[in-house]
Amino acid sequence: MSGKVKSSSRKDNKNETPFIKIIIGSVVSSILYFIIIALYAVFALKSGANASGYMPVGMVFGVLTGFLCGFVAVRPIKQKGVLYGSVAGIVQALICMLVLFVVNNASAGNGIFILSAIIVLCAAVGGVAAVNMKKRKKY
Numbered sequence: 001m002s003g004k005v006k007s008s009s010r011k012d013n014k015n016e017t018p019f020i021k022i023i024i025g026s027v028v029s030s031i032l033y034f035i036i037i038a039l040y041a042v043f044a045l046k047s048g049a050n051a052s053g054y055m056p057v058g059m060v061f062g063v064l065t066g067f068l069c070g071f072v073a074v075r076p077i078k079q080k081g082v083l084y085g086s087v088a089g090i091v092q093a094l095i096c097m098l099v100l101f102v103v104n105n106a107s108a109g110n111g112i113f114i115l116s117a118i119i120v121l122c123a124a125v126g127g128v129a130a131v132n133m134k135k136r137k138k139y
Contacts, residue, residue: 030069033092059115069085069089069122070084073087073127073130075133085124089120093119096115
């Protein structure tokens, strides 16, 4: 009888944890995104580069961190990669939009919305990759 209680409590715990893992994946990838962007900004400032390169570089890093967001959030869950990856991407996109709105004094261009769509799409792809990744066999 105690075996059933343990298995049901594990099952309930498994149903509660996806959202915690999604939030953790989103926050970690958002922090990584802003660290990379800040490092690029310092590099561009020191080298005297033009500010027009920020948007394409931000999009490229949005692709990378969006994929990482979906992968990190879905890898422990190992199911529903598109759904959980997309939700993680939406959370990361909302975090990025909030920070960018604060930094830009509540003015938004089309680039912020395009970046959000890219992050959500890449997070869904990262979620699918995390679900379909095969486990290594230990010899």
